[in-house]
Amino acid sequence: MNILTRFKDIMSANVNALLDKAEDPEKMVDQCLRNLNNDLGKVKSETAAIMAEEQRAKRELDECKEDIEKMQRFAIKAVEAGNDNDAKKFLEKKALLTSNQISLEASYQTASENAMNMKAMHDKLVADIEQLESRKKLIKGKMAVAKTQERMNKMTSSVNGANNSIKAFERMEQKANEALDHANAMAELNKSSDDDLKDLEAKYSDSPSSAVDDELAALKQSLGK
Incomplete structure (x- = not known):
């Protein structure tokens, strides 16, 4: 069947x-x-x-x-x-x-x-x-x-993937910091000795206001004041 x-x-x-x-x-x-x-x-x-x-x-x-x-x-x-x-x-x-x-x-x-x-x-x-x-x-x-x-x-x-991106960003930031530190160090090294001397002279020289005060005192003395 x-x-x-x-x-x-x-x-x-x-x-x-x-x-x-x-x-x-x-x-x-x-x-x-x-x-x-x-x-x-x-x-x-x-x-x-x-x-x-x-x-x-x-x-x-x-x-x-x-x-x-x-x-x-x-x-x-x-x-x-x-x-x-x-x-x-x-x-x-x-x-x-x-x-x-x-x-x-x-x-x-x-x-x-x-x-x-x-x-x-x-x-x-x-x-x-x-x-x-x-x-x-x-x-x-x-x-x-x-x-x-x-x-x-x-x-x-x-x-x-996001974590990898963050890590890559941190690496770039670290490189930027290193580059800035390196630039500052080079600027310090490139500073001349004349600049250092001028800084020392300025440190020990009399300021204009100090000389004026001395001259005023001498004038008063001569006038009996």
């Missing part, structure tokens, strides 16, 4: 393997659930049809067995009544029904196996869906944590 071929792979489906191969587990688990629920609807419908076929085959087989037993009872009564021709007719009908019973038993056996396989596929599919539903939140939770960690990693990288 086509439906058995169509859903044969469901029996060997490995949901964990599908998730492991997924590039985006969060999307894959949703897709798996959609696919499995879609398949479950088809499996349920076909399983019901095959189980109904099994019941019909069993009913036909049971009716055939009842008819065989009935023909046997009628044949016995006919013999007991001395009607061998009637008994023969009943036995001929019984033989025909017995031949049909073999075919009906084979049909019922096939229908029973098909129903069992479809029921097993249905149960497997339900179990897979329940497993995915129970793991769905866990998978999505892990993906959310992973994305948060990824954002934190990028932020850490940015902070490290």
Whole structure:
């Protein structure tokens, strides 16, 4: 039957393997659930049809067995009544029904196996869906944590870049300080000895105000004041 071929792979489906191969587990688990629920609807419908076929085959087989037993009872009564021709007719009908019973038993056996396989596929599919539903939140939770960690990693990288910039700025400032110190030192070294002497003369020479004061004192003395 086509439906058995169509859903044969469901029996060997490995949901964990599908998730492991997924590039985006969060999307894959949703897709798996959609696919499995879609398949479950088809499996349920076909399983019901095959189980109904099994019941019909069993009913036909049971009716055939009842008819065989009935023909046997009628044949016995006919013999007991001395009607061998009637008994023969009943036995001929019984033989025909017995031949049909073999075919009906084979049909019922096939229908029973098909129903069992479809029921097993249905149960497997339900179990897979329940497993995915129970793991769905866990998978999505892990993906959310992973994305948060990824954002934190990028932020850490940015902070490290800022720290490197600050360190580079500090190095430039240190170089500027060194250059200023070097320039001041060169200016000190380039200062001439004449400049030093002038500074010393200015230190020990009388200031103009001091000479004026001395001259004023001498003038007062000459005037008797």
